[in-house]
Amino acid sequence: MNTSAISPAAKRKPRRRPPIAGIIGIAIVAFWLLMALIGPYLASHGVGGTTSDDVFAPMSLQYPLGTDYLGRDMLSRILHGAPYTIGVALAGVLVASIGGTMLALFAAALGGWFDAIVSRIIDVKISIPSKLLALIIIAAFGASIPVLILTAGVGYMAGSYRIARALAVNVQAMDYVQAARARGEGLLYITLFEMLPNMFRPVLADFGLRFVFIVLMLSGMSFLGLGVQPPEADWGSLVRENIIGLSEGAPAVIIPAIAIATLTIGVNMAIDSFAGRKRRGSEA
Amino acid sequence: MNRTTLRLIISRLCIGALTLLAVSVVIFTITNLLPGDAAQALLGQETTPELLAALREKFGLDKPAYVRYFLWLGGLLTGNPGIALANGLPVADLIGGRLPNSLMLAAATTAVSVPVALAIGITSAMYRGSLYDRTVNVATVWTVSVPEFLIATVAVLIFAVKLRWLSALSRTDDIATFGQFLKVYAMPVMTLCCVIVAQMARMTRAAVIDQLNSSYIEMARLKGVRPIRMVLTHALPNAIGPIANAVALSLSYLIGGVIIVESIFNYPGIASLMVDSVTMRDMPVVQACAMIFCAGYLVLLTVADLCAILSNPRLRK
Numbered sequence: 001m002n003t004s005a006i007s008p009a010a011k012r013k014p015r016r017r018p019p020i021a022g023i024i025g026i027a028i029v030a031f032w033l034l035m036a037l038i039g040p041y042l043a044s045h046g047v048g049g050t051t052s053d054d055v056f057a058p059m060s061l062q063y064p065l066g067t068d069y070l071g072r073d074m075l076s077r078i079l080h081g082a083p084y085t086i087g088v089a090l091a092g093v094l095v096a097s098i099g100g101t102m103l104a105l106f107a108a109a110l111g112g113w114f115d116a117i118v119s120r121i122i123d124v125k126i127s128i129p130s131k132l133l134a135l136i137i138i139a140a141f142g143a144s145i146p147v148l149i150l151t152a153g154v155g156y157m158a159g160s161y162r163i164a165r166a167l168a169v170n171v172q173a174m175d176y177v178q179a180a181r182a183r184g185e186g187l188l189y190i191t192l193f194e195m196l197p198n199m200f201r202p203v204l205a206d207f208g209l210r211f212v213f214i215v216l217m218l219s220g221m222s223f224l225g226l227g228v229q230p231p232e233a234d235w236g237s238l239v240r241e242n243i244i245g246l247s248e249g250a251p252a253v254i255i256p257a258i259a260i261a262t263l264t265i266g267v268n269m270a271i272d273s274f275a276g277r278k279r280r281g282s283e284a
Numbered sequence: 285m286n287r288t289t290l291r292l293i294i295s296r297l298c299i300g301a302l303t304l305l306a307v308s309v310v311i312f313t314i315t316n317l318l319p320g321d322a323a324q325a326l327l328g329q330e331t332t333p334e335l336l337a338a339l340r341e342k343f344g345l346d347k348p349a350y351v352r353y354f355l356w357l358g359g360l361l362t363g364n365p366g367i368a369l370a371n372g373l374p375v376a377d378l379i380g381g382r383l384p385n386s387l388m389l390a391a392a393t394t395a396v397s398v399p400v401a402l403a404i405g406i407t408s409a410m411y412r413g414s415l416y417d418r419t420v421n422v423a424t425v426w427t428v429s430v431p432e433f434l435i436a437t438v439a440v441l442i443f444a445v446k447l448r449w450l451s452a453l454s455r456t457d458d459i460a461t462f463g464q465f466l467k468v469y470a471m472p473v474m475t476l477c478c479v480i481v482a483q484m485a486r487m488t489r490a491a492v493i494d495q496l497n498s499s500y501i502e503m504a505r506l507k508g509v510r511p512i513r514m515v516l517t518h519a520l521p522n523a524i525g526p527i528a529n530a531v532a533l534s535l536s537y538l539i540g541g542v543i544i545v546e547s548i549f550n551y552p553g554i555a556s557l558m559v560d561s562v563t564m565r566d567m568p569v570v571q572a573c574a575m576i577f578c579a580g581y582l583v584l585l586t587v588a589d590l591c592a593i594l595s596n597p598r599l600r601k
């Protein structure tokens with residue numbers, strides 16, 4: 001605002017660059033989502049099939065990403081791991097985001113004691129770091145995929161609630177919400193059809209960011225041996241099981257970690273261009 | 285300091301204490317939800333009901349849950365959080381042996397990351413929109429969005445495998461000289477710093493830019509103050525509160541990071557103790573470690589809030 005008064009050219013600045021980063025980000029995310037669906041069918045080797053006598057082989061034409069600690073094809077391992085890393089995180093973020101957003105909508109629309117109680121519970125939840133909560137839950141219930149999804153969902157619901165509630169409190173004061181209320185619309189109609197569409201974009205951006213957090217948390221847990229359990233393996237478990245190859249500089253250790261990094265950075269790039277577009281939209 | 289400020293500070297401290305109490309209820313509830321208890325876990329499947337009952341009485345497990353909660357809470361407060369199931373040692377001894385190591389790691393990380401992060405954050409705010417600023421921006425986003433173990437494994441690959449400067453494992457017992465200290469701490473601290481610095485630099489940049497957008501800075505600019513002087517003498521003194529807030533908030537990321545980093549480097553701190561105990565489902569140790577981490581986290585959050593309260597010029601006299 002201040003700068004535009006001094007130099008009128010500054011106003012045109014954001015339009016100059018096309019969102020290349022955003023397009024790349026969306027392409028990466030789309031690629032991995034596709035791999036989560038069809039990856040296991042593309043893999044040239046089965047889940048457990050030992051295919052080579054050479055453990056921790058470097059990258060070659062036959063094994064594009066090398067082999068792991070049992071001599072299995074790394075590319076196939078990554079493809080088989082994709083549904084776990086992406087699927088479990090996606091299920092977790094759906095629980096967290098839908099749960100958090102719905103609670104926030106209700107809290108904002110109802111106000112009063114409901115809002116007060118939910119907000120206090122969320123305050124307590126926010127005082128427990130998510131990774132720590134995950135450790136406690138896994139210690140109590142063991143690591144299985146439903147527990148992991150629930151852990152991610154419960155652990156990251158609080159953050160999603162806070163963001164959504166801050167948005168919803170503003171939206172619910174709008175005239176059209178008051179009008180709907182005066183018409184005598186039900187709570188579900190007001191929250192889902194009047195309030196949610198007007199805060200959808202930031203909620204969606206938060207969904208992406210939370211997906212990144214959950215992917216990182218779940219990979220961290222698998223890396224510690226507390227996430228997806230063998231024989232199933234997500235990318236975090238792949239790093240763990242190959243960690244002894246680190247001293248040889250085997251690609252098997254780094255490749256799964258890089259796969260995670262491409263996914264999370266891709267989502268971030270997509271969100272950034274998305275948020276940028278929103279900012280431009282609000283300025284116009 | 286006037287009375288309003290004092291009241292705000294006291295109420296913030298009370299909220300912190302109450303939250304910690306609520307957190308202890310949550311931790312106790314989650315770890316006691318499943319049927320089966322410590323006595324059963326200790327004796328295994330092949331046991332007689334008499335033995336089980338005797339051991340339950342010894343641990344106080346025959347009492348109702350709320351009584352056990354208060355016993356546990358009392359134990360925590362008096363420094364006696366129970367006995368580890370895995371080896372029968374007092375939890376306090378296990379933690380006491382490892383807590384100094386973790387605090388040392390946290391202190392070393394803080395000492396390195398705070399100056400680096402402030403320098404990066406303030407300079408990128410000064411040269412906002414420049415190539416430097418955009419590079420920092422991309423680098424910090426990428427750093428916070430990759431897993432800690434990627435940073436750690438790449439560090440091991442470069443410094444321990446290729447260059448052979450450092451050892452991949454941390455052994456704290458053979459530190460005699462400063463050189464050895466550096467060798468042991470370099471990689472864990474480096475890995476933790478990456479994440480913390482990225483977070484802190486972003487928040488510092490935001491805090492400084494917030495000040496740079498205010499009208500007194502515009503006044504200074506119109507007056508013809510040079511940019512460096514404008515940032516250092518006009519904006520920074522007013523940004524100190526928000527920056528302190530950002531530092532405390534970013535340091536709370538230590539707690540997530542340290543869990544992974546201690547395990548990777550086999551560093552004998554309480555985070556690796558907690559991970560091992562989770563693997564063995566050694567509940568008394570898990571509960572006690574969880575409480576220590578939550579307490580540390582809450583202290584940092586409270587300090588962040590106190591910085592924000594104290595730096596609010598409306599409350600100054």
